Amino acid sequence: MPELPEVETIARLLRDGSPGQPSLVGRHIHGASLLWERTLAEPSPAEFASRLDQQAIEAVSRRGKFLLLRLTHDWLLFHLRMSGDLAVRPSDAPLAPHDRLIIVLEGGVSLVFNDARKFGRAWLVEDAGQVLGDLGPEPLDDSLSSGDFYARLHATRRQLKPLLLDQKFLAGLGNIYADEALNLARLHPLVPADRLTFQQAESLLEGIRTVLRASIQRNGASIDWVYRGGDFQNYFRVYQRTGLPCPECGTPIARIIVGQRGTHFCPHCQPVHS
């Protein structure tokens, strides 16, 4: 589940709370338990426990697919990878399957990191930049102009699909939204980036922003057993719709493998040339 819209949804939930679910902002940390060692990227478990003590959560935000908690002295960062999830639970709730890290807060609530596949990671660091350093621009940030985007595309000959998945090129897109954005822009996933015209670059940026905004509006997409309450999966045009008719022209959606990732597109609306 976790690409930019899903991480944004979780960040908003943790920051603003929801009916019956308090906000995390302003809460002091009363301890932590690490149930799967490798979930903690840094520091050591012992240092983690001692440094968390006496800090409070000051702010919650997102950068790319990272969830950022600004603490009194440090930053607590999470990356959900494939199956991670963050939720607030009563501190006396029993452990659930796949719980990996629990941060106990004041007021009888805990922040729980649950992750079936164990790919997700948490960092406690003084400087968030040391973890986020290489990330490309935020796609929804107005300071990214179509001129900038065109220039970035023309700096490489890489194929569009793998390029959009590269977090150094642009932060936050994953397999779903890369496919959806290319479809909206009517661009074939294998086209070399430096072959796009200015107009095509513009419409790709437009497609990226359109699909990300639409998904955030629907609280992201929920697939399989990881459920966040979002329903953008009901609005996919190509992702995981192999063989189903293109919403634009009715041509069956094709699936190919690009960079070892399933890639979905309409062979008619997204031709290889022009």
Add this chain to the structure above:
DNA sequence: CACGAGACCTGTTCGC
């Protein structure tokens, strides 16, 4: 520089 393969993991679904 750019690409592909393999690793890290568990769970679900599909084909025989």
Add this chain to the structure above:
DNA sequence: TGCGAACAGGTCTCGT
């Protein structure tokens, strides 16, 4: 029903 293969929202590292 059973069983193995394929596949899944991500990223890192290594070899060519």
